[in-house]
Amino acid sequence: MTTTLTRSLAESVQVTRTAARTLAKLPTQAKDAALEAIAIALEQNGDRILQANQKDVEAAKSAQLPIAILNRLKLDRNKLASMVAGVRDMVRLAEPVGITQIHRELDTGLTLERITCPLGVVGVIFEARPDAVSQIAALAIKSGNGVILKGGSEAVNSCEAIVAVIHQALKEAEIGKELSVSPDAIQLLTTRAETLAILQMDSLIDLIIPRGSNQFVRYIQENTRIPVLGHAEGICHLYVDASAEIAQAIAIAVDAKAQYPAACNAIETLLVHAAIAANFLPFAVQALQNHGVEVRVCDRTLQIMQQCGGETKELLQATDSDWATEYSDLILAIRIVDSLEEAIAHINTYGSRHTEAIVTQDPNAAATFLSDVDAAGVFHNCSTRFADGFRYGFGAEVGISTQKMPPRGPVGLEGLITYKYRLIGDGHIVASYSGKDAKTFTHKDLT
């Protein structure tokens, strides 16, 4: 990467930063009008977007990219309709900026407010899926942030077409309006060199959101001083307790593993209490295998499966490394534990603090699990796959965070928002509140 690139890129990120400062102050109506203009433009320019996408798809086929990437890359009328609906959903979300979180009189005439505000400029770096572009742009507009977008190189034509449509919509919506969203607030990068360069721009970019594989997220985390919202791993567990209802446990295990195995909230290990293992495992393993799941089992599970002599396929033995592996595929490790405590200890050792579930009819066991398991999501009698911003009712998902500090778990618009403290006085100085004859603070919350 050349110094020239870095310098001109910093200038163009500064353009987005300046546009973001205006965007941050726009009233809800102005932001929502921009979102509706984008939704209409996406509807009207479907052909243009699909044609650009066709180029990417053909190039991907020539390059013999894996079918999974092709599927994520390829747009169609349904995906376009979802993109439009996603932008319109954002209009319905509550305004996240300018919310008063604290309003307190510190003393007569000295008033503190804590007010939500946008972060500034967010860098979103994602792989493949071009439909993410409109969603990210809409999230940025609603939250009052500028955004620097970088899609996967295989989706460059699609991303450029979508951003061109968004820019055109914003340009047209600007005409004759005093308050409008500048197209400069949304900027697309197209080269890897630019991505590497923006990771160093900690004075211009406030948050990086990587969306992609584990290796991709870890690479970003290790190569920037800018805060990163995201998670590198999702090793989730389902624990089937001694008091589980067996049919329910089987249905949840199948859903949590097989409904969409590439998702970070799919389970990688099934823990089973010894007291229920002989009744549960033969049926569960068969159900999982019927859904194409390869199971890797501990010694005790193997014994039980051999004793029951059912029609299960040959079973692989799990090794210690299985407990620490995120397969992201139709593979599941199974381990028998002797107690709830052993299950919790296993999860706290190997889990990535993402989402952990227990199936049990015993309310005490459930309460202990929900309290003692250290994860962003602790679930009882339901599938780990529910850990998702849309399903939680956040309207949109910025990402899922497995860090301990908030924002944690599925993060909606909240992840793009911070706050500032405003203190308004009338010549108040701290010296008046110290030494003898010190004034005291009233600390009275105002409504």
Place this chain on the structure above:
Amino acid sequence: MTTTLTRSLAESVQVTRTAARTLAKLPTQAKDAALEAIAIALEQNGDRILQANQKDVEAAKSAQLPIAILNRLKLDRNKLASMVAGVRDMVRLAEPVGITQIHRELDTGLTLERITCPLGVVGVIFEARPDAVSQIAALAIKSGNGVILKGGSEAVNSCEAIVAVIHQALKEAEIGKELSVSPDAIQLLTTRAETLAILQMDSLIDLIIPRGSNQFVRYIQENTRIPVLGHAEGICHLYVDASAEIAQAIAIAVDAKAQYPAACNAIETLLVHAAIAANFLPFAVQALQNHGVEVRVCDRTLQIMQQCGGETKELLQATDSDWATEYSDLILAIRIVDSLEEAIAHINTYGSRHTEAIVTQDPNAAATFLSDVDAAGVFHNCSTRFADGFRYGFGAEVGISTQKMPPRGPVGLEGLITYKYRLIGDGHIVASYSGKDAKTFTHKDLT
């Protein structure tokens, strides 16, 4: 540092982690009873603590440590009384754990809750001031966190005595009680090798809070993967607008610089609008100099001061490096700007996003400043020195954060708390909500 040290230290941090898990679940009454027991023990063991402190003070004198360190190190009856009061203040604070932030029906029988919970184990590394020990221990107990404390080597006897008193109080309070705070929840380290070792324990420690000089905080930030709450720099500004009331501006400038110049919320640069400079600066400079402040001025300020020919002492000229310097001392840089916008641009370039203030009678200028300045605190007609957890009414201050993401600014108990999502179902699986005949979510907030 030897491997043996690291291994045995990890084991003892694990002891604190285990104690913290129990502490996390204690009801408010049990935590408050422990706090009251500590307050009483501190009152009763004042002599023991002061004797230990005397040893540290004598050693510090022999080592000819600077007077500022001696003052922070030395305990007396007043400081002891403040320590006791600080612990009792914690009893009065609202319970931060177990608060329901979200309670939402996702569908019939499928209920989501977001509940606050402690972080786990917090590492607090501080320089000198032994009175910080009781405050940190009290914060940890109230927030349900275990804490690993490391004080400055010059305060080792004092810190050991205070922790011994706290441990004894907790041990006695434990007797005959089912629910109590284990002394293991609070652990003191005494060597630098141990500090370095815990910075690597990212699976055992959830947050590091460094309290000390800029260099100290920056060293911690650069040598751990554990999240760090704190700030390395506090370059704060006061901007005196064209429409400022001059007497008010002078009083605020003196307070913001001279009331406690070593504080991070003291100002380092005074920006003055050109239109008011000739009327304001001669009086302001004299007032500052009367408070022992050395001023370093821009060319235009120098001109004004020479023209007015008052009785000011000789003035140093500021260079570009002054705008980027945190003096933490009785030194102030002064610069004339031609507009509000120029002041804001200066602050957004050189400020460390800590606390920034404007003095003006013009509500529009104030509104623009409060909105466009990028800092945790934006103040109008009051001193930057108010940026403090106690003054904000948070009861106690964990630290001040200059990062953009929350928690930001002065951070109280909130900084030691996170949340988890609990999802309770009755066999709910995600497959039911996809494909054709997909069920829809109700997303109904419950009271």
